[in-house]
Amino acid sequence: MHCTPSFLYALLGLSILLAVGSLAYRNFRLEEERSRLETELSTMREEYASTSVHLLADIDTLGQLLATTTKERDNLEENLEEEQILIDLMRSQVESVVGAVDTLKKINGIDRELLQKYSRVYFLNENYVPKDVVVIPDDYAYEPENKKPILDEVWPFLKQLIDDAAKEGIDLRVISGYRSFGTQGLLKSTYIVSYGNRYASQFSADQGYSEHQLGSTVDFTTLELGANFTAFGKTEAYRWLTDHAYEYGFVASYPKTNTYYIFEPWHWRFVGKKLAQELYANNKYFYDIPQRDIDTYIGFLFDN
CATH class of the missing domain: 1.20.5 (Single alpha-helices involved in coiled-coils or other helix-helix interfaces)
Structure with missing residues (x-):
C-alpha cells in the first residue's frame, strides 16, 4: 500500500x-x-x-x-520512720518493764538469807529452815550412811564441781552439809565436852551462827583423810578448790586472814558464780565486802 x-x-x-x-x-x-x-x-x-x-x-x-x-511517698516514709522510732521506743520500754518484772519475780523467788553473813556476830533465826533440800548421793559423800542434805538448787553446782575434780584425779567427798539449828547446838556441845569451850569456839559456831544452817554450805574431805579433815589445807584437793571452786560458785568462808574462826580450808559456801568470780578476780573474800554490795548479786545466785 x-x-x-x-x-x-x-x-x-x-x-x-x-x-x-x-x-x-x-x-x-x-x-x-x-x-x-x-x-x-x-x-x-x-x-x-x-x-x-x-x-x-x-x-x-x-x-x-x-x-x-513522690512528695507523698517521702512524707509517708518520714512518717513511717517516725512511727518506727516510736514503736522501737515503746518496745524497748515494754521489754525493760517486762525484764524488770521478771527480775523482781526471780529475786522474790530466791531466799535472801542465802547471801547474808552468818558468823559469830551475825545471827540466823532458830526457826530458819531451807526451802528444799536433797540428800547428797552416796558416791559423793564420806560415810554416806550419815545422810548429808544440801539445798536442792545448789546440788547441780556441787555435783559438777566434784565430777570435774574427779576428772583431774581429785577425790573430793562431802563430810558435812545442811545442819539444823538444833543439830548445830548438839555438835557444839559435843565439841565443848571434847575440847573445852574456848578452843571449841575457835572452829565451831554456836546455834544460829553457822552457815551450815543455810543448806548451801559443805565441808569437804577426801577418802584418804576421812574424818581427819582438819589436815585438808595441806592436800591437793584444797589447792584444786582454791584454783577452781569459784568457777562453780563456791568460796572459802574462813581463809587464814578471817577474824571469826580458825582457818577452815574444808569449809566452802555457795554464793553463786557471778559473786564468786568477782571475789576471786579481786582477791577478796565473802566477809571482806559490805552486805549492801553482796545483796546486789541475789538475782544471779543460781545463774549458770
Whole structure:
C-alpha cells in the first residue's frame, strides 16, 4: 500500500495528539494524587500537632502527678520512720518493764538469807529452815550412811564441781552439809565436852551462827583423810578448790586472814558464780565486802 505524504503527516499529527493527550491525562492524575497527598499530609500535620499538644499536656500532668506522688511517698516514709522510732521506743520500754518484772519475780523467788553473813556476830533465826533440800548421793559423800542434805538448787553446782575434780584425779567427798539449828547446838556441845569451850569456839559456831544452817554450805574431805579433815589445807584437793571452786560458785568462808574462826580450808559456801568470780578476780573474800554490795548479786545466785 502506497502512503502519501499527507497521510503520513496526518498519522504523525494524530500520534502527537494522542501522546499529548496521554501526557495531559497523566499530569492530571499526578496533580490529583499530589493534591490528595498534600491534603493527607496537612491532615496528618494537624493530627500530629493536636496529638503533640495532648501528649505534652499528658506529660505535664503526669509530671505533676509524679511530683505529688513522690512528695507523698517521702512524707509517708518520714512518717513511717517516725512511727518506727516510736514503736522501737515503746518496745524497748515494754521489754525493760517486762525484764524488770521478771527480775523482781526471780529475786522474790530466791531466799535472801542465802547471801547474808552468818558468823559469830551475825545471827540466823532458830526457826530458819531451807526451802528444799536433797540428800547428797552416796558416791559423793564420806560415810554416806550419815545422810548429808544440801539445798536442792545448789546440788547441780556441787555435783559438777566434784565430777570435774574427779576428772583431774581429785577425790573430793562431802563430810558435812545442811545442819539444823538444833543439830548445830548438839555438835557444839559435843565439841565443848571434847575440847573445852574456848578452843571449841575457835572452829565451831554456836546455834544460829553457822552457815551450815543455810543448806548451801559443805565441808569437804577426801577418802584418804576421812574424818581427819582438819589436815585438808595441806592436800591437793584444797589447792584444786582454791584454783577452781569459784568457777562453780563456791568460796572459802574462813581463809587464814578471817577474824571469826580458825582457818577452815574444808569449809566452802555457795554464793553463786557471778559473786564468786568477782571475789576471786579481786582477791577478796565473802566477809571482806559490805552486805549492801553482796545483796546486789541475789538475782544471779543460781545463774549458770
